[in-house]
Amino acid sequence: MNILSEDGKSIVRLSSWEEVFARPDFQRDVDPKEVTLKTILGRYEFGTKEACGLSNCHTKHQNGYLVLCSNNIETNIGHKCGKNYFGVDFEHMKKAFRKDLNVRNARINIEEKICQLDVVKKRISSILQNGGNECFAKMRDYRDKSATGAIRVKLERRAKSGDEKIFQTYEPTQKEIEFEEVRLNRRVSSDEIAAMITKEQVGVIYGAKAFSSYAKIKTVLIDEIPNLIKQAGNIDTASLRPDEILVWSKRLDGIEAGFEEIQRIVEDCKRFLVQGNLDTIARYSHLL
Numbered sequence: 001m002n003i004l005s006e007d008g009k010s011i012v013r014l015s016s017w018e019e020v021f022a023r024p025d026f027q028r029d030v031d032p033k034e035v036t037l038k039t040i041l042g043r044y045e046f047g048t049k050e051a052c053g054l055s056n057c058h059t060k061h062q063n064g065y066l067v068l069c070s071n072n073i074e075t076n077i078g079h080k081c082g083k084n085y086f087g088v089d090f091e092h093m094k095k096a097f098r099k100d101l102n103v104r105n106a107r108i109n110i111e112e113k114i115c116q117l118d119v120v121k122k123r124i125s126s127i128l129q130n131g132g133n134e135c136f137a138k139m140r141d142y143r144d145k146s147a148t149g150a151i152r153v154k155l156e157r158r159a160k161s162g163d164e165k166i167f168q169t170y171e172p173t174q175k176e177i178e179f180e181e182v183r184l185n186r187r188v189s190s191d192e193i194a195a196m197i198t199k200e201q202v203g204v205i206y207g208a209k210a211f212s213s214y215a216k217i218k219t220v221l222i223d224e225i226p227n228l229i230k231q232a233g234n235i236d237t238a239s240l241r242p243d244e245i246l247v248w249s250k251r252l253d254g255i256e257a258g259f260e261e262i263q264r265i266v267e268d269c270k271r272f273l274v275q276g277n278l279d280t281i282a283r284y285s286h287l288l
């Protein structure tokens with residue numbers, strides 16, 4: 001269970017009913033007619049059931065909220081009771097609570113990620129040195145020197161669709177058409193001839209996507225992530241607005257996703273650049 005501390009600035013984690021009941025201002029049997037709610041302090045999902053803290057309810061539940069009442073005491077209410085007894089105000093508090101929690105988690109995430117920026121820099125060098133630079137250079141050379149003209153257009157189309165299979169198609173021979181006409185005892189239509197076309201897979205372009213995606217090795221590792229690191233180094237989380245906190249948290253989470261994407265691209269490049277694969281592309285260039 002995540003719970004906002006009373007100062008509203010940090011998150012205290014409570015892990016059991018005992019910890020909830022042990023809070024100094026916690027009380028049971030709170031009469032909802034005598035109090036209003038100030039705020040939601042926390043949301044819980046425990047494995048066991050306990051009675052609702054409202055005196056007119058007492059329904060046993062395992063999912064609910066720890067709330068702060070107008071008289072400054074805390075109690076627990078089941079997840080349906082809040083709306084039942086406190087109406088639309090409770091719905092607003094729920095939304096505000098969820099947003100507060102998200103912002104606080106995002107702030108912690110940003111602070112953790114900023115501490116790891118040196119690790120991020122090392123990872124960039126490591127990926128570039130362990131195949132990234134080499135794959136980029138070889139793919140660029142292949143595009144510039146070997147895959148020119150129509151073949152480049154075809155490979156770009158393959159890279160976009162991710163379709164790696166190479167098929168040879170066979171039109172029906174005159175003999176097959178005649179045989180079919182004998183079998184049907186009539187002329188066959190052009191549609192029927194089209195339906196007689198067969199295709200057979202003759203090869204695979206391994207790592208087809210790499211033909212276009214290789215460029216990202218440089219854009220992501222040389223431009224995007226380093227720029228993000230530079231900006232992130234100057235962040236002061238205390239002065240950011242809540243919406244800015246959420247955006248920054250997401251951007252920093254994107255670094256890991258960026259690395260994963262680049263690792264996949266480097267693997268695709270390696271598969272693409274195998275000589276046998278390049279030979280296949282050259283041999284079947286008319287079928288791509």
Ligand SMILES: [Zn+2]
Nearest residue numbers: 052057078081
């Ligand atoms: Zn209740």
